[in-house]
Amino acid sequence: MMLSWEYPPRVIGGISPHIFFLSKHLAKQDMKVYVVTCDFPGAPAHEVIDDVEVYRIDSYKNPAPDFATWVYLMNMNMQKETTALTRKLGNEIDVFHAHDWLVANAGIGLKHVFRKPLLVTMHSTEMGRRDGLHTTTEKMIHETEAWLTYEAWKVICCSDYMISHVKYVFGLPSDKLVMVPNGVNIHNYDSVEDLKDFRGKFALPEEKIVLFVGRLVYEKGIHVLINAVPKVLNKVNAKFIIVGSGYMKEQLLNIVRSMGLEHKVLFQGFLDEPSLLKLQRCADVSVVPSLFEPFGIVALEAMAAQSPVVASDTGGLSEIIDHDVTGVKVYPNNPDSLAWGITRVLVDGYYARHLRENAYKRVQEKYDWGKIAQQTKRIYEGVLGEYSKSFWSNQSTSL
Amino acid sequence: MRVIIFSWEYPPRVVGQLSGYVSALSKALANNKVDVSVVTYDDSATGQTVESSGVKTVRVANPVKSQIGVLTWALTLNEEVERVATNIFYEAHKRIDLIEVFDWHFIPSAVTLKNAFSLPFIYSVDSVEDHRSPNQNSSYNMAIKSIEWLGFYEASAISVKSEWMKDEVVRIYNVPKEKITVLPAELSSLVKEILKIYNEVAEVKKTER
Numbered sequence: 001m002m003l004s005w006e007y008p009p010r011v012i013g014g015i016s017p018h019i020f021f022l023s024k025h026l027a028k029q030d031m032k033v034y035v036v037t038c039d040f041p042g043a044p045a046h047e048v049i050d051d052v053e054v055y056r057i058d059s060y061k062n063p064a065p066d067f068a069t070w071v072y073l074m075n076m077n078m079q080k081e082t083t084a085l086t087r088k089l090g091n092e093i094d095v096f097h098a099h100d101w102l103v104a105n106a107g108i109g110l111k112h113v114f115r116k117p118l119l120v121t122m123h124s125t126e127m128g129r130r131d132g133l134h135t136t137t138e139k140m141i142h143e144t145e146a147w148l149t150y151e152a153w154k155v156i157c158c159s160d161y162m163i164s165h166v167k168y169v170f171g172l173p174s175d176k177l178v179m180v181p182n183g184v185n186i187h188n189y190d191s192v193e194d195l196k197d198f199r200g201k202f203a204l205p206e207e208k209i210v211l212f213v214g215r216l217v218y219e220k221g222i223h224v225l226i227n228a229v230p231k232v233l234n235k236v237n238a239k240f241i242i243v244g245s246g247y248m249k250e251q252l253l254n255i256v257r258s259m260g261l262e263h264k265v266l267f268q269g270f271l272d273e274p275s276l277l278k279l280q281r282c283a284d285v286s287v288v289p290s291l292f293e294p295f296g297i298v299a300l301e302a303m304a305a306q307s308p309v310v311a312s313d314t315g316g317l318s319e320i321i322d323h324d325v326t327g328v329k330v331y332p333n334n335p336d337s338l339a340w341g342i343t344r345v346l347v348d349g350y351y352a353r354h355l356r357e358n359a360y361k362r363v364q365e366k367y368d369w370g371k372i373a374q375q376t377k378r379i380y381e382g383v384l385g386e387y388s389k390s391f392w393s394n395q396s397t398s399l
Numbered sequence: 400m401r402v403i404i405f406s407w408e409y410p411p412r413v414v415g416q417l418s419g420y421v422s423a424l425s426k427a428l429a430n431n432k433v434d435v436s437v438v439t440y441d442d443s444a445t446g447q448t449v450e451s452s453g454v455k456t457v458r459v460a461n462p463v464k465s466q467i468g469v470l471t472w473a474l475t476l477n478e479e480v481e482r483v484a485t486n487i488f489y490e491a492h493k494r495i496d497l498i499e500v501f502d503w504h505f506i507p508s509a510v511t512l513k514n515a516f517s518l519p520f521i522y523s524v525d526s527v528e529d530h531r532s533p534n535q536n537s538s539y540n541m542a543i544k545s546i547e548w549l550g551f552y553e554a555s556a557i558s559v560k561s562e563w564m565k566d567e568v569v570r571i572y573n574v575p576k577e578k579i580t581v582l583p584a585e586l587s588s589l590v591k592e593i594l595k596i597y598n599e600v601a602e603v604k605k606t607e608r
Contacts, residue, residue: 062538062541063541064538065468065470065537065542069468069470069539069542072474072475073542076507076546079507080514083511083515105474105478109481109482109511112478112482113481115485136467137467140465140467140471142465143465147463147475
């Protein structure tokens, strides 16, 4: 049984699509999957989506003093309703799988009440999000995360980088941590539609398209890309398309204006999903210049869209990209290095094709949701094997 | 009769008069052949003890030390209360008759345990949020009131210490009068009255099964 504070149509961050695809592919592997999540206007309290049983609980809609307190109050309701549900299902639930501290209390409570193993996926940490712990709220959330990982049988992270980070911040033993990458749905990019007209809306036929997708914030390194623009244009005729928004937008626009390159850099803002998928397929190169990146799903999406990737050698990106094989790695926060990488892909069509083909193959091999679900299922089976030898398993919880 | 008592204060931790009250009451109950386990909070003196009276106690610490308020403090502590109560339940081979909860702090645990094991609970009211923080309707106070309301709604029986409090609970939380018992102050008649409530709640539980 998955516990998550978001599941479509409630989408706040990356956990929502993660649970959606993971649950769906686990169900395809003959597992009975239940998802318990917060309610959402218009979404039913119970429905079956691709064989996944989805239950939406009353997410505590009275006013709460602050976000963190709301999370704990919501957990109170989630636990109350999930206990009743689990009881109703009899002895059917073998494993509780919590995602992030947002469902910590509910996960821990359910584990003890039903005496079943608890697994947790740590998608992120408070320490990482805030770059340290500065307030009592941040410390409280951090300690809640530590408590959750302590109570969990296994802790799943999406990259080796996150494994070492989580191990360090919570002082966990290595044998408790397992790496399962995030996935990408390659079939999103299956369409064979002719994109010539669509491409024409963004760039001239003789211009190569350089694509950036991400929030316009410091840690995404968008300013590095902007500084690399003139260096690239010295060598190749290209159009830089920036998708996303953020607090740095005005500042970036001013830099572009001062360079006199408004006609070469297009700030697109947010883009609807179908258009974004098409644009990713059109891109002659996709750039991920992040300074901090726990995973780097944008790089994976570009690889699935068969667009060559240039990414900075940092965090999860370092693991996704195999230099000269599935993409180009450049020095983080270095416009010269980034311009070198972009130019290299744009001027050498043969090299670009080589990267594209390898990257697509790698995505199919390693980041396919089917394979990720398989790995996750194996973790469940391993945990249940260990659990079967514990005294908890001898006690029937049915009443 | 096997009973688990939840109280956020119990000697040696004394915050108000509830601590002494719960202590005296559990002793008296133990003397009347009730198997009593008290689950309470203490951040340092944790663990299990058996008092000379026969009352068993388990003290739990809060797993999260940094807290922004009483609400988050109570809500994280609830998981530990729930954990040890579950252990008592399994160790007693599930033969626990009921839980008695003093004030709102551990109501969430009692509700979860009720949903999980059909374990009924009695909500024993010392004070309510409306009197502790009069005329305050901030989201913080409202959240505590919502937990109190949940307790009144889910409890099998409610006990109060005065007719005035009975009227207040009925007025503020719209609780049916029949659900509330006013307890006498004198200890021996108090114990008699509480045992009567225990037996009624335990009896209903049996017939439900």
